[in-house]
Amino acid sequence: MVLNVKDLVKRYGEETAIDHLGLSIDEGEIFGLLGPNGAGKTTLINSVLGLTKTESGHMEVLGKKLASNGNGVKKEIGVVPQDLAIYEDLTAYENVDLFASLYGLKGQQKKERVEEALEFVGLADKKKQYPKKFSGGMKRRLNIAMAIVHQPKLVIMDEPTVGIDPQSRNQILESVKTLNQRGITIIYPSHYMEEVEAICTRIAIMDRGRIIARGTKEELKQLIDFEEKGILLVDRPGEGLKTALKAIEELNDVEISQEGVTLTWGKGNQPLTRIMRIVDEQGYQLKGLKIQEPNLENVFLTLTGKTLRD
Amino acid sequence: MNIFRSNIKRILRDRTSLLFMVILPVFFISMYFVATSAGLSGLKIGFIDRDQTPLSTGMEAHLASEYVLVEVEEENLSAALLDGEVDYAVIIPEGYTRDILEGNHARVQGYESLDNNVYRPFVIYLESYLEAIQTIGRQSGGNEEVFYQALEAYEEGIFQMTSVQTGNSTLHTERSMGFLIMGILFFSIRSTSLIMKDKKSKVFQRILTSPLHLKQYMLENILCFSLLMLIQIALILVVVAGVFRLPMGPSLINLFLVLFLFGVTSISLGISLVSLGKDQNRMATITTLIATPMLMLGGAFWPRAIMPELLQNIGRFIPVTWAMEGVERVLQGSSITDLWFEVLILIAFSLLFFLLGTWKKEEVVQ
Numbered sequence: 001m002v003l004n005v006k007d008l009v010k011r012y013g014e015e016t017a018i019d020h021l022g023l024s025i026d027e028g029e030i031f032g033l034l035g036p037n038g039a040g041k042t043t044l045i046n047s048v049l050g051l052t053k054t055e056s057g058h059m060e061v062l063g064k065k066l067a068s069n070g071n072g073v074k075k076e077i078g079v080v081p082q083d084l085a086i087y088e089d090l091t092a093y094e095n096v097d098l099f100a101s102l103y104g105l106k107g108q109q110k111k112e113r114v115e116e117a118l119e120f121v122g123l124a125d126k127k128k129q130y131p132k133k134f135s136g137g138m139k140r141r142l143n144i145a146m147a148i149v150h151q152p153k154l155v156i157m158d159e160p161t162v163g164i165d166p167q168s169r170n171q172i173l174e175s176v177k178t179l180n181q182r183g184i185t186i187i188y189p190s191h192y193m194e195e196v197e198a199i200c201t202r203i204a205i206m207d208r209g210r211i212i213a214r215g216t217k218e219e220l221k222q223l224i225d226f227e228e229k230g231i232l233l234v235d236r237p238g239e240g241l242k243t244a245l246k247a248i249e250e251l252n253d254v255e256i257s258q259e260g261v262t263l264t265w266g267k268g269n270q271p272l273t274r275i276m277r278i279v280d281e282q283g284y285q286l287k288g289l290k291i292q293e294p295n296l297e298n299v300f301l302t303l304t305g306k307t308l309r310d
Numbered sequence: 311m312n313i314f315r316s317n318i319k320r321i322l323r324d325r326t327s328l329l330f331m332v333i334l335p336v337f338f339i340s341m342y343f344v345a346t347s348a349g350l351s352g353l354k355i356g357f358i359d360r361d362q363t364p365l366s367t368g369m370e371a372h373l374a375s376e377y378v379l380v381e382v383e384e385e386n387l388s389a390a391l392l393d394g395e396v397d398y399a400v401i402i403p404e405g406y407t408r409d410i411l412e413g414n415h416a417r418v419q420g421y422e423s424l425d426n427n428v429y430r431p432f433v434i435y436l437e438s439y440l441e442a443i444q445t446i447g448r449q450s451g452g453n454e455e456v457f458y459q460a461l462e463a464y465e466e467g468i469f470q471m472t473s474v475q476t477g478n479s480t481l482h483t484e485r486s487m488g489f490l491i492m493g494i495l496f497f498s499i500r501s502t503s504l505i506m507k508d509k510k511s512k513v514f515q516r517i518l519t520s521p522l523h524l525k526q527y528m529l530e531n532i533l534c535f536s537l538l539m540l541i542q543i544a545l546i547l548v549v550v551a552g553v554f555r556l557p558m559g560p561s562l563i564n565l566f567l568v569l570f571l572f573g574v575t576s577i578s579l580g581i582s583l584v585s586l587g588k589d590q591n592r593m594a595t596i597t598t599l600i601a602t603p604m605l606m607l608g609g610a611f612w613p614r615a616i617m618p619e620l621l622q623n624i625g626r627f628i629p630v631t632w633a634m635e636g637v638e639r640v641l642q643g644s645s646i647t648d649l650w651f652e653v654l655i656l657i658a659f660s661l662l663f664f665l666l667g668t669w670k671k672e673e674v675v676q
Contacts (some may be wrong), residue, residue, distance in 0.1 A: 049519045074521045085516035089320045101312040102520040146516075 001063065002027050002154050002185045003048065008057030010043055010209075017043040018054065019209035025187060025202075027153075030180050032200030033189035034296060036306070040209035041189035042082065045156055048187075049079060062153060075103055078147035078155040082162060084139045086131050086146065092118065093127040096145050103150035117149040121175065137168025144175060148184075155179060156187045161195060173199055193296045203296065207304045221294045224302040227252060228270065232261040233288035234279060244278045267294075313522070313530035317504060321538070331501050336542050339493035340549040353432050356382035356390060356399035356421075363407040364458065365443070372439070372465060373400075377432065391423040398422055398432055410447035411454055434641050438560055441643055487637045488610035490546070491630060494569060495605065497542065498576030499597045501535040505584045506593055525668045528581050532574070532664065539573035564640045568649065571656045572633035578663035579629070585667045609634045629659040 003025040010018035017040050025031045033041050046052040047059065050066045059066060061073050086095050096117050100110045118124045121141035131139055140160055147155055157176065161169045176199055180186050190196050196203055197217050204214040213220055234241070237256050245254045245263065250271040253264040265271060272289070279286050300306075321327045355377045359366045373379060382390045382399065390396045399421040409416035418440060420433065442464055450457035505528075508514040517527060547566055551558040558565055583600065587593030605611060607621055608630025614622050625631045636652035646653070 051515065051518055074519065077519070079516065079519040081512060081516050081519075083512035083515075085512040087316070087320065087513055088511070089324050090316060094316070094319070098312055098316050099520065102517065102522050104521065 001025070002029070002061070003187070004058075004060040005044075005048075006058040008044070008047065008059060009055045010040075010047060010052065011055055017209050018047065018057075021057070021209060021211055023204060023211055023214075025185065027185055028180070028183065029202055030176065030186040030188060030200045032196035032203040033187065033206055034191070034193065034196045034203055034300065035189075035206030036191050039191075039206040041206055042158060043209075044206075045158055045187070045189060048156070049077065050074070075150070076153045078150065078152035080144050080147040080155065080157040080160045082158040082160075084143055086139060086142055088130065088132040091128050091130055092123050092134075092142050092145075095131065095142060096149050099146040100149045105150060113149050113151065117145040120148065120178075121145045122171065135165075135168070137164040137171070140164050140168060140172060141175075144172065148179065152184065154185045154187065156189075158189050159191070161190075161192065169195075193300070197296050205296075205300055205303065207300075212303050213299070217296060220296060220299045224294065224299050227264050228267060228294070229292040230263045230265070230270075230275075231259050231290040231292075232263060232275065232279065232286070233290070234260060234284040234286060237261050237284070241279070241282045241284060244282055245275065248274050248278070250274075311530060311533075313517070313527055314534045317531065317534040318537070321504070321534075327504070331497075331504075332538055332542060335493065335497035335500075336545045336549070339490060339497070339542075340546050340554075342489050342493065343546070343550050353397045354378050354380045354395065355432065356380050356387065356396035358382065358384055358387075358399065358401045360404045361402045361406045365407040365410065365461070366402045368461070368465075369402065369439075369443075373436075376435070387421060391421060394423075400436065410443060411450070411452055411457060413448045413452065416444060416447070437642050487641070488605070488612075488634065490569070491572065491608070491610045491633055491637065492601075492605050493546075494539070494543070494573050495576045495579075495601050495630065496597070498535065498539055498573050499580035499583060499601065501538055502531070502577060502580030502584050503590060503593065504535075505531055505581070506587065506590055509584075510589065525664075528664065528668050532577050532581060535577045535580075536570075536574050539577065540570055543569045543573060558641070560643050561640060561645070564644075564646045564649075565637065567646050568633065568636040568640050568652070571653060571660075572629065572636075575629045575633070575656045575660045575663070578660040578667070582663040582667035604628050604630045607631070629656055632656055632659075 001024055003023065005021060005023040008018050008021045009016070019040075021040070021044065023044075033044070035041050043052065047054050048061055048066070062076050064073050066073055087098070090098065093114060096114045097110065100114050100117075105113055115124065115127075118127050121144050123138065123141055123145060126134070126138065131142055134142065144157075144160065147157075160176075161172050164172075173195060176186055176188065188196065188200055200217070202214065202216055203220060204211045205220065206212070213223055215223075232245075237260065239256075241261065242254050242256055245251060245261065248271050250265050250269040251263055252266060253262075255262045263275065270291075275289070276286065321331060355373060357370050357373060357379045359370055370379065380390075380396050382396055384401070387396075387399055391399065401419040401421070403417070403419060406416050406418065420436070422433075443461065446460045446464060447457060450460060505514065508517070514527075518524060543566060547558065547562055547569075551562055579600075580597075583593060583596050587596050607617075607625040608614075608628045609617075609625065610630055614625055614631065614634075617625070632652045632655045636649050636656070639649055639652070640646075
């Protein structure tokens, strides 16, 4: 087990940042920590890294207690902080080189690892440049190179895609998957539901310092009683079609909008064959049917009554 | 020493940092020192010779070559000092030469106005000169001829006094040294702004997620800033003593060591202040609020002797006091080993500030 947390409590004055939290993460996972800002994700990460003291609870990182084996465990962890924590007045190479040294790498091995890390994030050709000249995406990638240069067993990536262009975002998400394929366990705290849904093998939803749900994305979606939606794309739908569709028992609602005909049905009661038949019977030509499945945003909204961006 | 190396690299590469952390401090402190010491040769010194011997007349001639000697009657001395007609008065008592030749402890009388302390550099100079005479007298073994020959050689600069030991000095702070101490204090604390920069860019927090311990990070920073301080103080002393030829006491190296030790103490203080200040502005405010009273109570702006006893006692808990004491004693001829107490106290302050700046890790990373 990479991380094992039991009954963890952290308070800042009157405010409880981590509230009797329990969590376990297995080796080889990309584990998403999903929650809005202020949910306690960063405090939990700081606790894992030994940067903040907790009031009570038990925590083991890579099978060792952090308090008694801080530096030993830290050598096995790579951290991509939410903030762009890089030296603007050192070159890309020097930044990565410094962190390689901090993690105990030396000589030829260090040189090779630095080159490798820069190559991995696509900055090998920019290694002599200063980050102040880099775009946001390039800085984020350098941030990652500094975290993986020592080839850790666990990488914590705290919202590594904040404020960057879609292309860089995709590149970073791909690199997360590649790292995971190399056997590195990833903890991925984020409030970007789409990212967590796209790359994480398991997800924990955090709110107010607690884990309120956990599992694979499919398991999480099973937790809620969600009405699925479909939009029927036909030319100029009329009242006749609407009335005919309403006759289908499984459909909870039928509405005609500019987009098409919006249909709502209960989870797992998808009456697609009957819908198609009615469209055909009514003399319409079906141009398409968009089905909207529940996502983690819906799960979060249902569980907490608020959206992830609140 | 990774942090040390990268910091040096960053400072040398960043012209602004280089300017603010190395060049400007040297320039301003040197210029301030020179400015506050300016006009030393224009000081009006009252000289009253009651001894009337070749030695005392020779002393008068010697001082006249460096300063403006003003004729003043002994009964009008107080008025002359108060009116500013003389800045400082020296009285050579009767029997002074006899005491010198017999190897006894000979004293001259000095008179000063507490309203005015521009004479202080002169006093340092005089102390050094009188101690040289005392030592030559002792070494001459009562032989008047040998004494005058040696004195002449000394004044011609044929030999230098390397062992100058003052007896009972009543002198306290020396203003220019006070400003030098002030400059070292402010610029030492200022140098720790590099850590504040790391905090702002969050590199500081990131470094602490690595196996590097907070104490080691701070220690490497102290070493880096100390190296800068070492260069700065050396340059200041070279400029002040070498270029402007201002009197800096008998041992420049001892003076350098005391100032450098105080610089290290100030850097440690800066390290502890960095843990309090969350940004550069707050840091600047805290620095001013802490450093200014320290300088006042430590005697950098005026002699501690003129302060109430309570304030003098409070001053004993401030490193500036011990730095000033150390500097004064070095200027008066004490060797660095004589200053073991001041040195120990400054080292203790350095350790205390270092521990204060690193002991509560949680607050540093919040």
